[in-house]
Amino acid sequence: MSEIIAIANQKGGVGKTTTAVNLAASLAVEEKKVLLIDIDPQANATTGLGFARTDYEYNIYHVLIGRKKMSDIILETTIETLDLVPANIGLVGLEKDFYDSGIKNKELVLKEKLAEVKEKYDYIIIDSPPALGPITINSLSAANSVIIPIQCEFYALEGVAQLLNTIKLIKKTINPKLKIKGFLPTMYSAQNNLSKNVLYDLEQHFSSKLFASESDTNEETGDGRYIVIPRNVKLAESPSFGKPILLYDIKSSGSIAYQNLAQSILAAS
Template sequence: MSEIISIANQKGGVGKTTTAVNLAASLAERGKKVLLMDIDPQSNATTSLGFNRSGYEFNIYHVLLGIKKISEVILKTDIKNLSLVPSNIGLVGIEKEFYNPKNKNRELILRHKVQEIGNSYDYIIIDSPPALGPITINALSASDSVIIPIQCEFFALEGLAQLLNTVSLLKKTINPQLQIKGFLPTMYSGQNNLSKQVLDDLSHHFKDKLFYPKGSKECIVVPRNVKIAESPSFGKPVIKYASTSKGSLSYKALALAVIKG
């Protein structure tokens, strides 16, 4: 079966989309068949891969509503082995469906849709919105594991307890297999004491839940890197836009760590 990994953190701007796009692209570069699912109404992952609204008619919203099969909305990207389920601002409308108490098993809608594509992919990477609402719950319920990007800034760990509680609640109820794959420190700046403090805190509390390159004791950290910030406007993941930049190397290392398990 495909391994399904959600990228989640209810905070906005912490690097979820960047991580989803670049992990997906790096796994594809390693020869894995990858499907990136954008389930954020802001559709930044879709845009980051160079698609605009005129480039596709149907999106994840139509899949969740039951109007389209997931296989009918999948787009081929410019990157070999990488496909995309696009999103669109219209997806905000799905929350009404998800909140409808008559709608039984509404946490499991995405899981059932993903099951339709069976094991056509090695990895399915889900980019979730900045909220712990029904869309993110659907993502976590459909996933084998979750990667949590942590921005190395003040308040980085705030709200983390709530996310971890949600994960453990889902694990006890509808998704017993859900694992925390790991925490990924993002936007790290070596000159910034606050960045170092956040990394120290993470290493202290979650040492065995950070990602390590093979044979290294230094965990994988995504540096604050201008190439990462520039790449979405070129419609490319940073690993294609500036493949040898420090940001790219971190995401390539993350993909290797994910493949090694």
């Protein structure tokens, strides 16, 4: 049975796509069959795996409006056990298309479309857009769990309460199986007091939902208690080369962090 994980936060620039791409790749190299669904109109997860917008004719938009089946649009990636459902800017008009078509249960469309392929995969990772609109609602309605990236910067927790309320409402009314898998501090710098303060705030409010580190020492956190994603040049560069970090620089701190996250998720499964 596949585990479906949504990566969500309505704030932009917090590392959602970076997490979606690199978690998916890190799970795939552990010989797990993984499907990465790019459902963000910016399509950054798609380009981050090396696909130009001219490389594919159909995308998740065509599936959601009923023109294509999910299996029709799946792309193979350079990692043998990692497949991709690409996105396109056309997703920005999805809400209007849903309204015009009179489709019922709009929040369940992705879940229904996934039914065709989900048993082929061990993990399905959904890269959600930076908004709490119908696309993210579909992502959360289809998922078993959600990972919430939190950038270690000013106003890090801004909007988290709204996201948590949305998750609570979806769990109550649509998807009772939905749970928060964890909060993931991103762009962390051990030399930056602000990063330490954000991690402290997360620990005070959500300590049971931080990913525990198995390391006794961790130079990125200073104490090895929690998995964090470091601010890392190689991690920032890799999308421009169309590669997940483990194919771009497997020994970088960013690559190691996402491999540790994948191991944590595998251990909990």
